[in-house]
Amino acid sequence: MRVLFVCSDADVGGAERLLATLARSWSEEDELGLVVLMSRGTLSDDLEAAFSRVTYLDFPPSSRNLPAMVRALEHAITDFAPDVISSHLFHADFVTALARTRVPRVSTMHTHGFGSGDHWLTKVIARAVGALSFRFAAVVPTSDSPAMTTFLRRLRMKHVVTPILNGTMVPTTPSFNTSSRTFVSIARNHPVKGHATLLKAYAAAAPTMPGWRLRVVGAELTIDDPRVQGMIEELDLQPLLDSGALSFDGPTSNPENVLAQSAALVISSLYGETFPLVGLEAAGHGVPVITTDVGNCSHFVDDRRFLVAPGDPDSMRNALSTYAALSDDARAQLSQQARARALRDYDAHAVAERYRTQFRTVVDADTLA
Incomplete structure (x- = not known):
């Protein structure tokens, strides 16, 4: 299976670090690609080491050139020829939802709400993703909390599937030092x-x-x-x-x-x-x-x-x-x-396998359709 992940940027953040963790924990049977809407960032070295291919679309954070972003992503999809597309964070979800492709798409939800400190445009884009969620074969929450359920309902998110909680690469030995203050x-x-x-x-x-x-x-x-x-x-x-x-x-x-x-x-x-x-x-x-x-x-x-x-x-x-x-x-x-x-x-390999199972379900359903 060929999986193309899409995210907004390559800077250190929870969603971006989760992608690096999943890629390192994924089955070697599959080929994983990553498209980043922006340029190289502080996490690029880790991402490039984890994925078989990373493509940067090089749009600046302030870019409002949505048509160009969509076209660039469409080219990246054609070039990689994935069986499934997995988008992360609302900006990437929005561009992915607008792309013209027959490849089944899966969105992952990394937040369950907004506050006064969040940019107004992010809130608008989130509502747009909710309106376009019919284009995703599945929407995967990363929390099973009541707040997440309420948030997705308010966005009118469709095709919501069973949550997949995050995982991590658990080190062989702990490093806790009882003398630390x-x-x-x-x-x-x-x-x-x-x-x-x-x-x-x-x-x-x-x-x-x-x-x-x-x-x-x-x-x-x-x-x-x-x-x-x-x-x-x-x-x-x-x-x-x-x-x-x-x-x-x-x-x-x-x-x-x-x-x-x-x-x-x-x-x-x-x-x-x-x-x-x-x-x-x-x-x-x-x-x-x-x-x-x-x-x-x-x-x-x-x-x-x-x-x-x-x-x-x-x-x-x-x-x-x-x-x-x-x-x-x-x-x-x-x-x-x-x-x-x-x-x-919290084992990352188990979490990666849950995503892989979800993607395989989506791909198989698309094949039957």
Whole structure:
């Protein structure tokens, strides 16, 4: 089977990293291609190593030349001659839905909602994808949460099939270090990720947690970013920065290296998350997770004290301080539980096989038609 994946960009993000993970875990019987609407990005090396062929259409992020995008994708489809097309993220879904092709198409949903911080055009495109969803043979949610069901219903998404939750390459051995006193947040700088709530909570908890620190890792999360500067001033974070108890470390293409140095991963998202890859990776490394109760993120928590109400700095502060007060043995037990869960539930090869089965079903149905 020849599978052509389509995504919007090649920068580090959950959907893009999932594609690299799936390609590395896929059956060698198939040939996998990838079309990226934009140019090479920070994840290109990983994607090019995972797929047999990667094609960049080289449109700038600001491009509104939809007809040209559609034509370029049509040429890429003809060139690769796939049996099935799998699109990811709404911009790629929109272009894929408009392409003139007889090849069956499958869309994968990586979010279950929007907020005021999301661009208006993304919301318009999502509604357009819902209207065009009859052109997809299947729409695969990456969450089985009620929020995802409601979101797809509001978009009037058709041909929705059984959800396929994300997976990860679980390392051979865990890397959790019980002596670590570092919380880490790994997420891009976007309102959906709830950085302001996390930072407010951490600033309140820090005096009760001597020796602990918070690393904030992600795109556009450096000390010179205007939005970061705004949060530093508004929340009076400079003393924490000066003491080394807080750092803004920018993007990483190797989150596993960051996780290996961490006592816990903190997910502070306000909405929209389905089953974030970084939470799966943390579990694989045996790193416990403190998370807001969004999408399927509650699956990452083995102790309900570390499941937090979205947008609630007091709840997050209590979770951080409670975790910091645990003994090394108690954190080690949480690490073992997380690792066992990853081995049991998150294997990327099993997830890739579920996608492959779905694609084969679509291809077989198209052949019979």
